[in-house]
Amino acid sequence: MYKSGTELKKALQEVTRQTFGELHAKFNFVIPRVYTAIFNRKMAEMNLKITARDIDEEFNKLLEEMDQKAHANEDNFSILLEYSDKALSAMENEDKTGLKSIQAQTAAFLDNMKELEQKAYFDDITGFLNRNGLRKKVCTSSGQLQINGSLFFIDLDHFKHINDTYGHQYGDAALKAFANLLTKELTFVCDEKKFLCRAGGDEFVVVIEEESVNFVRSTFQHLQEKAFMISLKDQQEPLGFSFGEAMFTVGNEFEKIVTIADIQMYQNKNERRNKSL
Template identity: 30%
Template sequence: MKYDILAGQSYERKFDYFFIPPVLFTIVSLTFLLLWHLKVTPAWQWAAGFAQTALGFVLSTFPLEPFFAAFASGLVFIGAAYCYGSGLMAHFRVQTRRAPRLVFLSVYSGLLALCVYWQQSLVAQLFLTDAGFALLLGWSVCLVVRKASRPIDIALVVTTSIVVLDSVVRVIFFTFFTNSSNDFGDFASSFYNLEVTVTTITICMFFPFTALGASATAAIERHRQAAETDELSGLLNRRGFWDAMSNNFGRSTPQGSVIVFDIDHFKRVNDTYGHSVGDRVIRSLAQEISRLIIPFGHAARFGGEEFVAFLPRSSVAEARAIAELVRASFAAKDWRTHGLTYTATISCGVSFKEAEADLGQAIDRADAALYAAKAGGRNRVMTEEIASASTTIDTQRAVG
């Protein structure tokens, strides 16, 4: 049984709630525009999408000319779906897939023109608009769903999915279970328009606010990472290292090994070749540390040419082997491509931290082993045991 609820009931424009969606979406659009201008969010598409949604409600509910309003609102709503999808993919850093989506928009625009100006069917236009909106935005959701890990990002995916589901349910119900008017002039006072307005005010308004929340959270995360990341090397800085220890291990850092790296004769590099070459040498060491250390632990640039790594639950022998890999790989580079006429090398110090011991003290011991490696000729790895033994022998020789 079908119900004649699209045409045959009159909902006059005097109801104030018809004004609510365009006003709300305009406010959200302006908010996103401000956030984009302040570089809080990198995606201007959010502002464009919500602005188009506001315009679509104005065109469809308060039309100047029915056929133009039907065609224009269809284009505006599908444009909003495109921008929402772009905003989602920018937020989750997923490839935007512009080409297939633009092809979809082209096909949709042609079909919309046929529905409005050739078939002159309101039912076909509404079906096409809702179905196209759901398909375009739903595809974007499928592309980003696996990237959602934070609660606010999961909420964004869920609320976007609800918007898609709302379009799917509406297109099925009003196409197959109602006797719908095909007169474009009937849309403004139709039950369809009322349903869109009510669901937008209630269910779908969660979508823009979760988008705002997700964008704000991402901005805070970016600022936090910027504060904890060394800009030159891309590794953690000293503050970021200690925050990582606290976040990952709390007050009880497990036993493991510490490695301290230092570039040999780095002052000579800066003085002879300039700071730009020195920066390239630092980045080169950071790349080797990222490749060989990060999979097993945490690493940071503590300042200047000194780097520190902590390998939880690793023995001194394992840490020394990894340090040797970093040292050998660094020395084996073709330094001529970096602007050097000689081979750059590093010295490394290794210490072991017991479960109950202080990590800072272990770093100090590794630093002492590093200086022993420097004193022993550089371009080598020295453990704290060997460094202590060497110090003892030198002292005995001095006394003797």
């Protein structure tokens, strides 16, 4: 049994991740009863024994949230089926006006779904992929990388100072400025070979397929040496960064590679601090 809440949380996160991965790989939507069946099977496969008593209030809330999302996805699928039935009926009755109305409703519904997907997989400040979006692009449903290359973990310098001094509005401006810098400096890598992600806060992740890794590494090293300045309230502020790299091959666990790159990033940050003393 689990010795701590942290161990329990990790176990729940892992079985939940695998369950959602299998669901979306097969159906691209969630049906609650299917989710439950896969969840229980994954629990058995992973030899996990989590009783109801093991799950405290925090995890109950998490499960309730997931259940609500599952019902929402099932409802969306039902709506599409309903529109399809109405469209077939309209065509059989040669109701052109009704068919146009249904087509318009369906288009609006799908646009709304696309907007929800945008929020689910993309960062609203930079336009980059978020962490979920990155996983969807480069991983299998079970969280294994499906390309060869390198993952770069980037952390901005003194970002807290910008937020505290100028406010979060200007912090967002700094994030956009750095995202624009990355986009500009990595234009030599074709879009199919690079994946740009804001992982959260002032952290970015860049995944590059193996053909361009050496050039990208050199680009980051060069950018570190330059004094990249941004304008905030008529003031010029430097925006440096530290980065770490972890090379990977097909089949490596995504989260493990992120952890390795994160550790390398902190080593790089400490080395840069020591040089400035």
